[in-house]
Amino acid sequence: MTNPMADRPLRSDAVRSRKLLLEAAASAFAEQGTNVSIAQIAERAGIAKGTVFRHYATKEDLVAAIVCENIDTLVDTGERLKLAADAGEALRDFMTAILEVQASDRAFCEVSTGIAHDQPAVRAGTERLQAIADALTERARRQGAIRPEITGQDVMLLVSGVYQTAAPLRSSHPQLWRRYLSLAFDGMQAGNAAELPPFDAGR
Known part of the structure; x- marks a missing residue:
């Protein structure tokens, strides 16, 4: 389901970026539903769009x-x-x-x-x-x-x-x-x- 990278031990900066990602995704999905874009989530989290996909291979995995x-x-x-x-x-x-x-x-x-x-x-x-x-x-x-x-x-x-x-x-x-x-x-x-x-x- 999730990106295999997501199951490996993370560096402190990666842990922080995932935390920001999950918090941003949770609030964005709650407010706007599953149609919210990865770009919007990345912007809300203050991270690059590519960082999202390093943690979760697809938007469906993140949802x-x-x-x-x-x-x-x-x-x-x-x-x-x-x-x-x-x-x-x-x-x-x-x-x-x-x-x-x-x-x-x-x-x-x-x-x-x-x-x-x-x-x-x-x-x-x-x-x-x-x-x-x-x-x-x-x-x-x-x-x-x-x-x-x-x-x-x-x-x-x-x-x-x-x-x-x-x-x-x-x-x-x-x-x-x-x-x-x-x-x-x-x-x-x-x-x-x-x-x-x-x-x-x-x-």
Whole structure:
């Protein structure tokens, strides 16, 4: 995925340039999405364009590195939440954490909805995130906090749907997703509602 040079020990000046690169890339991708150019990132970092490619062979590799950092953080958050006493609140907190990243990072949102999924590291990270969602959802089901037919896949699709619902008003109402997350989570909770159609009912 990444440039093999990126895995070798780096001199102090190379370490500094990579740090500047990653910081600049993270902020640029968050603000502008994956369409931001390498030239813009290099200018923001105060390094030469060629330096970027000495660390990462392609822009896709750089995007994957930044996105995977966010995924790792979310996976760590999910692992901590698996230890929470209230499984329902833990699941909601996990969904909130994902949406907070999506709302603040355009590149993460683009990748999580399919862009750059051909990157092995992104695919692997997404699978780990799904596994955490599965585990948190199962705990919430066992505690009776959510409907018994809700799956981890439902949860991840709902998170994406919540973001997309609020996205048209993102500029004027950046926190609107919280409203729709509350609506979605209310619908997930156990109660007297009719049983959901099976996941593959539309086939």
